[in-house]
Amino acid sequence: KKSPKSEPECKEWKSTIKKPGLERISSKKRKVILKTSGVENLDTNEAEELKTIRENRFRVGCECKGACNPALCSCAGEGIQCHQERTGYPCQCREGECGNPVGRYKFEPTTVQKHFKTSSKLSWRHRVRFY
Numbered sequence: 001k002k003s004p005k006s007e008p009e010c011k012e013w014k015s016t017i018k019k020p021g022l023e024r025i026s027s028k029k030r031k032v033i034l035k036t037s038g039v040e041n042l043d044t045n046e047a048e049e050l051k052t053i054r055e056n057r058f059r060v061g062c063e064c065k066g067a068c069n070p071a072l073c074s075c076a077g078e079g080i081q082c083h084q085e086r087t088g089y090p091c092q093c094r095e096g097e098c099g100n101p102v103g104r105y106k107f108e109p110t111t112v113q114k115h116f117k118t119s120s121k122l123s124w125r126h127r128v129r130f131y
Contacts, residue, residue: 061090067097068104076100083107 015038016029025033027047034042048126059094062068075083082091082104091104098104 003125052105060095062100064091064093064098066094068093068099070101076102081105 031042037052062073064073064082066080069075072095075081075125076099079102081102082093082098084091084095084104085107086107091098093100093104095104096104
């Protein structure tokens with residue numbers, strides 16, 4: 001159990017703890033949180049790195065139209081499979097025309113549902129057997 005003295009005495013820090021989701025906080029608040037948590041040296045390049053990470057989260061999948069050309073496909077260039085959640089997203093290549101040498105993955109919701117049901121049944125049987 002932590003002693004009351006080990007917790008940061010900062011109203012701003014405590015106000016940033018909200019559940020269930022995460023909210024973006026200002027750089028000033030973030031610096032206060034880090035300093036009160038014992039971080040002494042803050043990386044001045046961090047803001048640019050975080051901005052790049054946030055921007056890259058929206059750039060996913062290849063932009064191949066129809067057939068994938070491995071020489072031009074961003075997924076193949078990164079050594080990862082093309083991926084289809086739904087038609088045209090995140091990769092725009094077509095099934096059967098993808099030339100990515102690493103392959104292509106198509107998300108199948110029914111397969112996931114079957115796996116979840118099977119896992120639930122096995123978990124239930126395991127619990128019943130040991131009680």
